[in-house]
Amino acid sequence: MIKVAVLGVGTVGSGVVDILEKNADIIQARCGKKIVPIIGVVRDLSKKRDVSIPLTDDVKSVINRDDIDIYVELMGGVEQTYQVVKEILNRGKSVVTANKALLAYHRYDLQKAAKKSTIGFEASVAGGIPIIKALREGLSANHITAIKGILNGTCNYILTKMMNEKGSFKDILKEAQELGYAEADPAFDIGGLDAAHKLLILSSIAYGIDAKPEDILIEGIENIGHEDIYFAKEFEYSIKLLGIAKKQGKRVELRVHPSLIPQDKMIAKVDGVMNGISLIGDFVGETMYYGAGAGKNATASAVVADLVDIAREGQSPMLGFKSSLENSKLTVMPKDEVKTKYYFRVKVKDKIGVLAKIANIMERSQISIESFLQKMETKQLGTTTLFFATHHCKEANVQEALREIEKLEFVSAKPVMIRIED
Amino acid sequence: MIKVAVLGVGTVGSGVVDILEKNADIIQARCGKKIVPIIGVVRDLSKKRDVSIPLTDDVKSVINRDDIDIYVELMGGVEQTYQVVKEILNRGKSVVTANKALLAYHRYDLQKAAKKSTIGFEASVAGGIPIIKALREGLSANHITAIKGILNGTCNYILTKMMNEKGSFKDILKEAQELGYAEADPAFDIGGLDAAHKLLILSSIAYGIDAKPEDILIEGIENIGHEDIYFAKEFEYSIKLLGIAKKQGKRVELRVHPSLIPQDKMIAKVDGVMNGISLIGDFVGETMYYGAGAGKNATASAVVADLVDIAREGQSPMLGFKSSLENSKLTVMPKDEVKTKYYFRVKVKDKIGVLAKIANIMERSQISIESFLQKMETKQLGTTTLFFATHHCKEANVQEALREIEKLEFVSAKPVMIRIED
Numbered sequence: 132m133i134k135v136a137v138l139g140v141g142t143v144g145s146g147v148v149d150i151l152e153k154n155a156d157i158i159q160a161r162c163g164k165k166i167v168p169i170i171g172v173v174r175d176l177s178k179k180r181d182v183s184i185p186l187t188d189d190v191k192s193v194i195n196r197d198d199i200d201i202y203v204e205l206m207g208g209v210e211q212t213y214q215v216v217k218e219i220l221n222r223g224k225s226v227v228t229a230n231k232a233l234l235a236y237h238r239y240d241l242q243k244a245a246k247k248s249t250i251g252f253e254a255s256v257a258g259g260i261p262i263i264k265a266l267r268e269g270l271s272a273n274h275i276t277a278i279k280g281i282l283n284g285t286c287n288y289i290l291t292k293m294m295n296e297k298g299s300f301k302d303i304l305k306e307a308q309e310l311g312y313a314e315a316d317p318a319f320d321i322g323g324l325d326a327a328h329k330l331l332i333l334s335s336i337a338y339g340i341d342a343k344p345e346d347i348l349i350e351g352i353e354n355i356g357h358e359d360i361y362f363a364k365e366f367e368y369s370i371k372l373l374g375i376a377k378k379q380g381k382r383v384e385l386r387v388h389p390s391l392i393p394q395d396k397m398i399a400k401v402d403g404v405m406n407g408i409s410l411i412g413d414f415v416g417e418t419m420y421y422g423a424g425a426g427k428n429a430t431a432s433a434v435v436a437d438l439v440d441i442a443r444e445g446q447s448p449m450l451g452f453k454s455s456l457e458n459s460k461l462t463v464m465p466k467d468e469v470k471t472k473y474y475f476r477v478k479v480k481d482k483i484g485v486l487a488k489i490a491n492i493m494e495r496s497q498i499s500i501e502s503f504l505q506k507m508e509t510k511q512l513g514t515t516t517l518f519f520a521t522h523h524c525k526e527a528n529v530q531e532a533l534r535e536i537e538k539l540e541f542v543s544a545k546p547v548m549i550r551i552e553d
Numbered sequence: 554m555i556k557v558a559v560l561g562v563g564t565v566g567s568g569v570v571d572i573l574e575k576n577a578d579i580i581q582a583r584c585g586k587k588i589v590p591i592i593g594v595v596r597d598l599s600k601k602r603d604v605s606i607p608l609t610d611d612v613k614s615v616i617n618r619d620d621i622d623i624y625v626e627l628m629g630g631v632e633q634t635y636q637v638v639k640e641i642l643n644r645g646k647s648v649v650t651a652n653k654a655l656l657a658y659h660r661y662d663l664q665k666a667a668k669k670s671t672i673g674f675e676a677s678v679a680g681g682i683p684i685i686k687a688l689r690e691g692l693s694a695n696h697i698t699a700i701k702g703i704l705n706g707t708c709n710y711i712l713t714k715m716m717n718e719k720g721s722f723k724d725i726l727k728e729a730q731e732l733g734y735a736e737a738d739p740a741f742d743i744g745g746l747d748a749a750h751k752l753l754i755l756s757s758i759a760y761g762i763d764a765k766p767e768d769i770l771i772e773g774i775e776n777i778g779h780e781d782i783y784f785a786k787e788f789e790y791s792i793k794l795l796g797i798a799k800k801q802g803k804r805v806e807l808r809v810h811p812s813l814i815p816q817d818k819m820i821a822k823v824d825g826v827m828n829g830i831s832l833i834g835d836f837v838g839e840t841m842y843y844g845a846g847a848g849k850n851a852t853a854s855a856v857v858a859d860l861v862d863i864a865r866e867g868q869s870p871m872l873g874f875k876s877s878l879e880n881s882k883l884t885v886m887p888k889d890e891v892k893t894k895y896y897f898r899v900k901v902k903d904k905i906g907v908l909a910k911i912a913n914i915m916e917r918s919q920i921s922i923e924s925f926l927q928k929m930e931t932k933q934l935g936t937t938t939l940f941f942a943t944h945h946c947k948e949a950n951v952q953e954a955l956r957e958i959e960k961l962e963f964v965s966a967k968p969v970m971i972r973i974e975d
Contacts (some may be wrong), residue, residue: 150694150836160691160761187592242871253691259837261691267873268684269675271583271859272572279974336873338883339582348888354969358898362926362940373974382886390974391896397843400822414572415681416853418844421819422837432837435694445867449664449672451689451758461760464804466770474813476780482776504784518784526770547776552701552795552812 132165135443136193138215139205140171140180143229143254146431147203148182151438154513156456158435162442163453166435169199172206195220202443203434204228213237227437229254229430235328239341251437256329257406259429260422261436266410267336270283273412275337278376282329284404284424286352286372286441287312290389291402293360294369302354312404322351323372330374330387337376338383340481346387355389363391369399467527472501472551473517475533480541481507486497486517489536496532498524514543520551554587555864558615560637561627562593565651565676568853569625570604573860577880580857584864585875588857592622594628609618616640623863625856626650635659642666649859650678651852657750661763673859679704679752679828681851682844686834689758695834697759701797704751705737706826706846707742708774708794712811713824715782716791722777734826744773745794745809752796752809753828760799760805770808777811785813791821833936889949894923894973897941897955902963903929908939911958918947918954934963942973 132328135151137427148168151158159165171186172193180186187193194202195214202219206212216226220241225248234241236256241250253263257280266275278350280285285307287433292303304321307313319325327349334340352372362372377384392399398417401407405456406424423429443453444544481486486505493500504518521529529548536546557573568854573580581587593608594615602608609615616624616637624641628634631654636654638648639726640664650656656663656677663672675685679702688697695870703709707729714725722955727745729735741747749771754763785792790813799806814821819841823829828846832841845851901907908927915922916960926940943951951970958968 139865146836154696154836157696158694190675212580228586238872245871252871257571261687261835264686264691265683267860267869268862269686270854271861271873272576272580274576274579339872339874339878340883340885342885346885348891355971356898356927356969358938358940359896359969359971361928362896362898365926366924366942368973372810375974378883379882383883384746384886384891386888386891386972389971391971392974399823400819411588412681412854413576414850414857416840416845416851418682420840420842424842428836429838432692432694432834433802435836436691439693440690445869447689449667449674450660451693456761461762461800461803461805463762463764463768464801464806466808466921467810469770469806473782474776474784476784502788504787506780506783516780518780520788544884547778547781549781549792549811549813551790552797552814 132167133200134198135166135168135201135203135438135440136199137168137171137203137205138190138193140173140182140186141205142427143430143434143540144203144205145180145182146427149182150431150435152183157438160452160454160456164437166438166442168347168457190215194222199224201225201438203438204230207232209233209236213240216241217244220248220250223247225249225251225441227251227434227441229434231255231328231332233483236516238332238335241459249441251440252332253437254430256332256522257408257422257433258424258426260406260408260424260435262333262408262420262422264338265418265420266277266333270379270412270415270418271408272466273414274378276378276411276413278330278333278337278374278408278410280330280333280374280408281371281396281398281401281406282326282408282424283372283373283501284406285317286326287401287406288312288404290352290372293355293357294363295296297357299357300353323349323549326372326374327387330376330385334376334383338378340383342344342385346385348388350388353388367394368392369394371399381457429505467525469526470523472523472553473521473529473550474551476547477517477536477542478544479515479517480543481513481515482541487542488539489517492532492535498528498532554589555622555860557588557590557623557625557860559590559593559606559623559625559627560612560615561629562595562604562608562959563627564849565852565856566593566625566627567602567604568849569856572853572857574605577712580861582874582876582878586862586864586957588864590858597824598863599603602773611835613638616644617852621646623649623860629654631655631658636877637661638663639666642670642672645669647671647673649673649855649863653747653750655678657753657766660754660757671863675859675864676852678754678853679830680846680848681854682830682842682846683831683855684755684842685758687840687842688755692832692834692840694836695836698800698833698835700752700755700759700796700830700832701753701820702755702796702830702873703793703820703823703828704748704796704830704846705794706828708748709823710734710826711826712774712777712792712794715777716780716785718842719779721779722775739909739916743775745771748794748796749809752807756798756805756807760800762805766806770810772810774811790814790914793821816887884909889947891948892945894945894975895943895951896971896973898969899939899958899964900966901939902935902965903935903937907963910961911939914954914957918950918952920950
């Protein structure tokens with residue numbers, strides 16, 4: 132059993148407790164150990180929180196407990212938090228943190244302090260996307276030619292809205308604040324500093340560079356106006372706040388700023404609050420990673436993944452499970468029972484009553500038609516192609532209907548079926 | 554020093570040797586050890602190969618050597634290769650393989666056999682995309698709701714071409730064969746079996762399911778015709794060969810078949826020979842991974858990443874490097890020296906000579922204009938907005954030009970600059 136203390140039980144902290152409880156079975160099967168949150172630390176004990184673990188406001192006492200294996204740091208802040216984390220590491224305990232500001236300033240200090248234990252920080256960059264792992268382990272064979280990242284969901288939401296709708300920067304920012312996509316004080320996101328923290332973390336892993344936010348070019352999206360959107364559309368660009376790192380010989384460009392990107396690039400297609408990161412390696416070429424960059428569940432998912440890694444002691448089971456899922460062993464669903472939407476293409480002789488006969492077969496097989504299209508052949512007069520898209524129905528019924536339709540005398544070729552994946 | 558034997562020195566095998574030689578410096582910095590290929594095994598010694606390591610056709614002798622730490626298996630084949638790999642594992646040595654057919658049939662046997670050592674198989678699914686790691690470690694906190702993967706580059710190339718150009722399945726297949734994107738005997742790719750092998754590997758990690766290709770629904774893309782493309786376009790779908798796994802209670806749908814996907818989904822945007830995989834977790838939501846699914850360098854990149862993981866013994870250095878890059882220490886490029894393309898928006902009073910004055914400033918600052926657009930204001934008569942996009946030029950020059958332009962008496966607002974990222 133791995134005992135966990137959660138320092139800071141806000142949105143993400145309660146998400147961590149939530150996952151550890153709800154997915155306890157599969158987490159234990161994956162790492163061979165129970166991971167249990169046993170105490171939470173909060174600043175204000177009077178505030179109501181939706182977690183079942185005991186809470187305290189005494190950090191010191193929790194740090195000094197011998198029975199805790201891993202500390203999840205979600206307090207935020209830089210200098211004071213650095214002291215707390217260092218103390219935990221000095222006691223030989225591991226830390227999992229989502230604190231990008233802390234890492235932007237103290238990542239090398241922390242690496243030094245973690246001699247006897249581990250620091251997990253997957254949650255600090257791009258929330259639910261396992262980008263630290265992809266870069267540090269997945270692309271370890273490569274010199275990283277470039278990193279281009281949409282690392283801030285607030286900015287991406289605003290820029291996407293500006294591209295897709297009329298609306299000024301100010302109005303959309305206000306809307307984002309109401310939806311909880313932007314902070315009451317949005318300067319940190321809008322101004323590019325949040326993305327810069329994340330870029331610095333990534334550039335350490337790619338290049339071994341110990342840069343601070345002060346060392347790099349950072350511009351925000353405040354000045355983007357509807358005329359820039361007009362130009363972008365005219366020349367088929369998207370506007371994104373990008374964190375960019377590029378290797379040029381023995382130097383690395385590091386910059387965060389709004390960028391015009393050709394609309395056909397994969398990263399240009401990352402819209403709304405989502406994050407996307409393109410990593411380019413000298414051998415692997417371009418790889419791209421997409422997912423939720425923030426939010427309770429996505430961030431907590433990354434925190435818990437780090438806990439699982441530490442519980443596995445670096446030895447992942449080859450196929451992901453240390454033990455089988457006793458109570459929830461899964462089996463393959465028989466092919467016939469699959470339910471999805473379907474598309475049929477049926478080539479028929481163009482006669483009265485053809486459509487009715489096919490529709491009757493589909494009705495008998497409990498297949499409900501969502502859309503229908505008929506296309507006249509230009510080459511063969513008297514032949515026409517019918518296209519059907521169905522609502523969800525059962526594979527067995529579809530196969531049965533296809534066999535019956537094929538037998539109809541006016542059907543001139545074997546019908547084609549393609550499944551629709553919405 | 555980690556000594557590696559490469560069993561099978563074809564395209565990927567020579568790629569592995571190539572990376573280990575060319576990127577030896579950064580690989581050593583990342584794992585703290587030299588990883589050196591010392592012997593290659595080939596079937597036909599008379600065939601010329603472009604690698605510098607000694608070659609032999611005697612597998613047995615190489616397996617029995619005590620000085621080899623890791624075996625890279627790139628021979629292909631299933632049953633015979635399974636015996637070879639089992640023997641290596643029984644000797645306590647680690648194996649890295651790209652052999653998806655071997656894993657589709659024997660992954661659980663191999664997991665059992667690897668009691669004292671490690672099997673790396675990142676290269677077996679989606680080549681350069683670190684998808685095994687993302688699923689097994691990155692998303693370990695989640696129940697996997699669904700996997701949807703474009704896992705075969707040959708099929709995706711053909712389907713993309715069919716969508717974008719006129720051309721029959723047969724013609725495009727022939728073209729793909731000439732370009733080296735399809736095998737002389739394409740049945741394995743076109744028929745969906747290759748994608749099925751990969752889906753089975755992923756579904757083991759997601760669900761702990763030991764299914765074989767025979768157990769699941771597999772359909773190829775042979776029957777897709779231009780009329781299906783017509784329908785897809787009409788209803789804003791893309792057609793992709795998808796490997797799909799979906800959890801439904803205690804059962805899992807596993808199927809490989811052509812699918813109609815709404816064009817606005819991220820995975821629908823994965824075109825050409827590229828692979829893309831969407832992993833959906835109950836907490837993290839949708840994450841998507843994109844990259845080259847095959848080819849010498851991308852596949853070799855994944856093989857070498859597995860070698861680095863084994864050399865690290867599961868303990869990745871926090872920030873990715875065990876030692877600093879002595880001879881190639883990188884520094885941050887000063888902001889002023891960045892070179893990229895730029896976009897300017899300048900609001901001016903509409904007078905004769907305005908454009909010439911601005912163009913002169915840009916010329917003096919060595920900024921060459923790539924495109925230009927002028928937009929008349931409807932609200933304020935006599936005011937117009939000029940848009941410029943530049944060729945590559947230096948940040949310092951751009952800043953200088955902007956300062957000068959701002960000073961011009963007919964410029965009515967601070968010019969806006971956005972960098973262009975091609």
